[in-house]
Amino acid sequence: xxxxxxxxxxxxxxxxxxxxxxxxxxxxxxxxxxxxxxxxxxxxxxxxxxxxxxxxxxxxxxxxxxxxxxxxxxxxxxxxxxxxxxxxxxxxxxxxxxxxxxxxxxxxxxxxxxxxxxxxxxxxxxxxxxxxxxxxxxxxxxxxxxxxxxxxxxxxxxxxxxxxxxxxxxxxxxxxxxxxxxxxxxxxxxxxxxxxxxxxxxxxxxxxxxxxxxxxxxxxxxxxxxxxxxxxxxxxxxxxx
Amino acid sequence: xxxxxxxxxxxxxxxxxxxxxxxxxxxxxxxxxxxxxxxxxxxxxxxxxxxxxxxxxxxxxxxxxxxxxxxxxxxxxxxxxxxxxxxxxxxxxxxxxxxxxxxxxxxxxxxxxxxxxxxxxxxxxxxxxxxxxxxxxxxxxxxxxxxxxxxxxxxxxxxxxxxxxxxxxxxxxxxxxxxxxxxxxxxxxxxxxxxxxxxxxxxxxxxxxxxxxxxxxxxxxxxxxxxxxxxxxxxxxxxxxxxxxxxxxxxxxxxxxxxxxxxxxxxxxxxxxxxxxxxxxxxxxxxxxxxxx
Numbered sequence: 001x002x003x004x005x006x007x008x009x010x011x012x013x014x015x016x017x018x019x020x021x022x023x024x025x026x027x028x029x030x031x032x033x034x035x036x037x038x039x040x041x042x043x044x045x046x047x048x049x050x051x052x053x054x055x056x057x058x059x060x061x062x063x064x065x066x067x068x069x070x071x072x073x074x075x076x077x078x079x080x081x082x083x084x085x086x087x088x089x090x091x092x093x094x095x096x097x098x099x100x101x102x103x104x105x106x107x108x109x110x111x112x113x114x115x116x117x118x119x120x121x122x123x124x125x126x127x128x129x130x131x132x133x134x135x136x137x138x139x140x141x142x143x144x145x146x147x148x149x150x151x152x153x154x155x156x157x158x159x160x161x162x163x164x165x166x167x168x169x170x171x172x173x174x175x176x177x178x179x180x181x182x183x184x185x186x187x188x189x190x191x192x193x194x195x196x197x198x199x200x201x202x203x204x205x206x207x208x209x210x211x212x213x214x215x216x217x218x219x220x221x222x223x224x225x226x227x228x229x230x231x232x233x234x235x236x237x238x239x240x241x
Numbered sequence: 242x243x244x245x246x247x248x249x250x251x252x253x254x255x256x257x258x259x260x261x262x263x264x265x266x267x268x269x270x271x272x273x274x275x276x277x278x279x280x281x282x283x284x285x286x287x288x289x290x291x292x293x294x295x296x297x298x299x300x301x302x303x304x305x306x307x308x309x310x311x312x313x314x315x316x317x318x319x320x321x322x323x324x325x326x327x328x329x330x331x332x333x334x335x336x337x338x339x340x341x342x343x344x345x346x347x348x349x350x351x352x353x354x355x356x357x358x359x360x361x362x363x364x365x366x367x368x369x370x371x372x373x374x375x376x377x378x379x380x381x382x383x384x385x386x387x388x389x390x391x392x393x394x395x396x397x398x399x400x401x402x403x404x405x406x407x408x409x410x411x412x413x414x415x416x417x418x419x420x421x422x423x424x425x426x427x428x429x430x431x432x433x434x435x436x437x438x439x440x441x442x443x444x445x446x447x448x449x450x451x452x453x454x455x456x457x458x459x460x461x462x463x464x465x466x467x468x469x470x471x472x473x474x475x476x477x478x479x480x481x482x483x484x485x486x487x488x489x490x491x492x493x494x495x496x497x498x499x500x501x502x503x504x505x506x507x508x509x510x511x512x513x514x515x516x517x518x519x520x521x522x523x524x525x526x527x528x529x530x531x532x533x534x
Binding site for chain 2: 121122124125128129151153155156157158159161171
């Protein structure tokens with residue numbers, strides 16, 4: 001993949017076009033990264049976890065695919081959502097799958113969500129000087145059966161949360177989640193624990209809002225609901241424009 | 242990780258790892274694997290300065306002097322988390338370590354509830370500032386090395402020794418954009434170690450973008466003879482003032498108190514309440530939206 005006409009230089013870092021005026025000779029350098037858009041979200045409840053992502057794969061002004069979900073099932077109790085550069089997402093999930101199999105064959109048990117999170121952190125940090133351009137969020141059940149969400153930055157810093165949004169619309173969705181799930185910035189409200197149905201409905205509403213305001217989010221929504229019975233998937237259509 | 246080393250599981254990975262030397266050719270395929278799965282044993286003993294983590298270095302730019310520290314780096318399209326206020330000081334009742342809990346990436350608050358103070362063992366606590374991922378991983382590496390030392394030598398490494406070990410491990414990465422500034426808070430001394438190579442012992446340290454504000458508050462009231470409650474209040478006040486003035490610090494304050502008996506953690510406190518209490522104390526009437534008459 002060589003230099004394209006609409007190269008990274010014209011687009012700047014996050015896909016927004018730069019102004020057209022002569023600013024001196026530009027040096028075009030091959031950039032190994034591309035931004036393919038997409039948003040991921042994960043919510044942890046008392047005994048469930050939800051990982052949701054949109055299914056649009058875009059680059060610049062084009063849409064490559066309307067059906068490219070960003071949730072990857074790792075084990076029966078863990079789902080990984082990754083958005084950012086699609087090439088790195090694919091390679092990273094292949095590496096994680098291989099490491100999961102190796103662990104299973106050496107230790108005769110499946111990796112737990114916490115262990116997968118710690119392993120992903122070291123995998124990402126081993127590429128500290130040429131990072132995977134991926135925003136990861138792991139959602140699953142911990143050893144006690146409670147919902148767990150682990151969110152990562154591209155170089156491997158991570159921690160356990162109750163809810164997290166990542167990807168192109170993350171800055172829009174995170175405050176909404178802070179307010180609705182964390183009851184932040186509100187006075188005098190009763191803190192009701194989150195049920196599974198309310199959480200699913202909230203996730204759908206939140207993605208509909210994201211599709212309205214973020215151009216890289218849309219087409220369809222894939223929700224993976226992780227409970228002790230297994231992983232249930234739902235597909236909901238979103239705006240296609 | 243530790244078990245593999247004890248069993249001498251080592252493998253020569255298929256790609257060149259970092260740190261490497263000028264004479265080696267750095268051309269590698271971009272798709273080679275970077276994991277540490279190890280096979281047959283090797284008889285080489287691990288030096289204390291070996292970095293127990295292997296890094297994949299991009300070979301996009303062939304330079305005649307291919308020293309690792311000279312700009313063999315890919316331009317990153319995303320910001321990393323940075324910005325903080327941490328402080329530590331020593332007084333007659335031990336050592337206090339305090340920090341805010343905000344991690345910012347560019348202009349976005351990536352996480353409002355990060356743990357910047359981590360216990361390494363029962364008598365050593367480390368406060369971190371700089372890049373979030375670097376600090377987290379280097380603390381993990383340091384904890385691992387300290388534990389291995391304790392298992393191999395049947396005694397715990399001293400705080401000065403820990404600081405020296407960390408400094409030696411960070412040295413190969415000097416000049417790269419690894420950004421780590423840790424303050425090791427033991428029960429009787431404070432040592433500041435950073436990835437530029439500094440290793441300093443002192444009585445009071447504050448690190449991060451909010452440190453000038455914290456130093457102002459601390460220098461005014463700090464003395465050796467404070468009692469425990471006064472010291473805790475002082476540390477809290479310093480972090481609060483720094484978060485008020487520094488955009489990249491905020492949210493909550495974490496506080497640890499380390500004594501000869503070990504460390505104790507105070508419950509994390511939201512500074513929003515503290516702000517309102519402070520405003521009331523100064524006699525300003527406020528409504529809930531924060532405008533005052």
